[in-house]
Amino acid sequence: MSGLLVASIKELSDRHPKPSDFKFTYGTAGFRTLASVLDSVLFRVGVLAGLRSKKLDGKMIGVMVTASHNPEQDNGVKLVDPRGEMLESSWEGHATTLSNASSTDEFISALEAFVRDAKIDLSKPARVVYAMDTRPSGPALVSALEDGLRAIGADGRKVGVTTTPILHYLVRAINTKGTAEAYGDDSEDGYYTKLTNAFKKLVSAKPTPSPLLIDCANGVGANAAKKLAEYLGDTFSLVLENTSITTPGALNNACGADFVKTTQKLPSSLSKIIKPGQRGCSLDGDADRLMYFLLDDHGQFRMLDGDKIAALVAAFIVELVKAAGLDESIKVGVVQTAYANGASTKYLAERLPVKCVSTGVKHLHHAAEHYDVGVYFEANGHGTVLFSPDTLAKLADYQPSTPAQSTAVEHLVNLTQLINQTVGDALSDMLLVEVVLTHKAYGGLEWDSLYVDLPNRLVKVVVADRHIFKTVDAERRLTSPVGLQDKIDSLVGKYEGGRSFVRPSGTEDVVRVYAEAVVKAQADELAFRVAGLVYDETGGDPAARPK
Ligand code: G16
Incomplete structure (x- = not known):
């Protein structure tokens, strides 16, 4: 890095010191913790976003300042890659390393090493579009981010207060403007x-x-x-x-x-x-x-959750593909996580290929890209539908042979416009649900009766260190703490239709426990007994028993 650049970063970095004794992690959805400790992280994310853009030849990168579902005192930040998808996972580790450098000098050394190892050409332009949610801590954190952008010489485009999915949309719209893949006008x-x-x-x-x-x-x-x-x-x-x-x-x-x-x-x-x-x-x-x-x-x-939305939407798309006469060439698949209700997985798997992946939109999104049409939803309501580039081309070129086929293709094409394919989007998904209900002439009760949810319970346990919990098999089994999975297995075996798993949250400082059983009281009991095992094993915070 040139002396001039180092001096610019140093001067601005000194205004955003890292709090001592705090370890940051780029988790399920970026950095997320108490807003009051995030100032240095935002500055460094600004620098990193600039580097990401330089690495990708000046493509627009997005930065969203939000803590989504977390309480108001939290905040967070995540990076959005050029097609509106989550930051490439190999950069998450770099984000974590840079955020934990204890001083400005250490930050600059880590940056120099990163720029060298990742072969980033600093003479390239950098462009970053950024937005925030309504949290009171947002403006100050955005100003730290802007210092980071200034330090690395990135061109910033400020959107102000908007939703996460709109920011993802804007990133893709800006990067595809004027191309054959133009995603839409680059404005709200x-x-x-x-x-x-x-x-x-x-x-x-x-x-x-x-x-x-x-x-x-x-x-x-x-x-x-x-x-x-x-x-x-x-x-x-x-x-x-x-x-x-x-x-x-x-x-x-x-x-x-x-x-x-x-x-x-x-x-x-x-x-x-x-x-x-x-x-x-x-x-x-x-x-x-x-x-x-x-x-x-x-x-x-x-309650009609992400699983019920997936079931409704996937079945509708399958019907349209069939009505269009495209069922031989367009295959629809579904992606879920371990939180998916067992009854939803059964319902879907009887009709379509279903894959289970780890929690986090980035995992679901990538798995869904392997299908011609990939429907992904987490039970918590986060999800969307992806149409592969090949599928979009097929729909555009298709010559229907009957009026019914022509109508079905038209509906499919309109769905590709209605659905925000960059990321889960509550408003786009809501319109999608309403379209399906309207077409099927379903009320909420008909939709709900597609299948009956197995009773389930989700609880949080506050433990001394959630990072000791390690999982495999799409987070369905624990490998650490050693021995805990065996205890969970023997407990689960005592409940009819029992299923339970434990995983550390990537957005809150807790361990999550999920349990299902045939009877509601048993699902609750299983969840609390597994939570008790977690608590006993790890010596949780006595002030925060499982809830
Ligand atoms: C984020 C992620 C979701 C994930 C959720 C909870 O959602 O984007 O994929 O399901 O966190 O994750 P965890 O259980 O690891 O805390 P949001 O809506 O909070 O951004």
């Missing part, structure tokens, strides 16, 4: 226009869907859903709740997709207004997860 207007135009085509000549209640988690999804409603006009009406984005402490608090999934309850603010049979859904703090729900005729809560 371009995003809303693309989605809503496709939606309008897909539901034209169908009955207007009944209004949908949306729990916006008091986050950025409130802004985005409001704009989406304007673009949708009379086609579909959205009723927005939990839109208090400036109320301190409101974000994700007793609301949002993660709350609904983990507590299997309605957000309390909705329980007074939702009517039996009415569909509702929850977004999370950065609007990349979606959870549907409704009350049945007896007022009983029914």
Whole structure:
């Protein structure tokens, strides 16, 4: 690195010292922890994003400042690669190393080694587009990021407050602008226009869907859903709740997709207004997860999670591919994680190839790319559908022989426009669900009855050091702490239909325990007994027993 560049990095890095005694890790969705310790990380991520862009010949790289479903006091940051996908995994380790350099001098030495080893040509341009969610800590962290961009001489494009999926969309739209693969206009207007135009085509000549209640988690999804409603006009009406984005402490608090999934309850603010049979859904703090729900005729809560969305959507796409006469040449597959409800896996595997991978969008996304059409959803509501470049070409060139085939192909093409193929997107997924329900003339109850979920329970355990937990087999088995898996196995064997696994979270400082059984009380008991094993084994924090 030139003396001038080193001096620029040094001067700015000194303003963002690393807190001592803090170990950062680029985890499931980037860096994520208490916002108050993240200043140095944001500065260094700015430098790294610039280097990533230089390495890729000046392609636009994205940076999203968000902690998504985490509590308001947390924040985080992740990098987005040129096609809108997650940062290439080999760079995650570099991000972790750079973030942990204890001083400016150590940071600069680590940078020099990295630039040399990764053969980064520093004379190349660097371009970075960045955005944040509504957290109060966002602006200060973005300013640290901007210092990092300045230090490495990157050109920054500031988007301001927006959703994670919109940032991913923008990265791809900017990088494909003017090419045969152009993804859409590189603006938020371009995003809303693309989605809503496709939606309008897909539901034209169908009955207007009944209004949908949306729990916006008091986050950025409130802004985005409001704009989406304007673009949708009379086609579909959205009723927005939990839109208090400036109320301190409101974000994700007793609301949002993660709350609904983990507590299997309605957000309390909705329980007074939702009517039996009415569909509702929850977004999370950065609007990349979606959870549907409704009350049945007896007022009983029914949750329609990522697994139910995958089942609905995958079956619909298979039907369209068949109706188009393309079932011999376009194969649809599904990707899930260990959290997928056993009943959903059974339902899907009877119809389609299904693969199980580790938690984290990056794992699901890459696995889904191996199918002609890859449907991936995590049970927590995070997912999308990918159409391979070959499939897109086939759809574009196809000559249907009947009007029915022609309609089915048209629907498939419109779906490729409706679905945000860069990453899971709550708003795009919501429109997708509504399209399928409209086409099938399903209400929420018909959708819910595709299969019956096995009772399940998810609990968190706070332990002294979650990094001692190591897993294999798509996180379904533990190899460390040694001996713990055997104890879990013998416990699971005592429960009818029992299944349980333990894994360290990559976004929160906890270990997660999942359990399933044929009877609800048994699923709960199994989860708490496995959590107890984890706790006893590792000497968890006494103030934080499993919950
Ligand atoms: C992120 C990831 C998801 C993952 C979730 C929980 O979601 O993007 O793929 O399922 O974290 O991960 P973990 O169990 O490792 O904490 P989000 O919506 O929080 O960005």
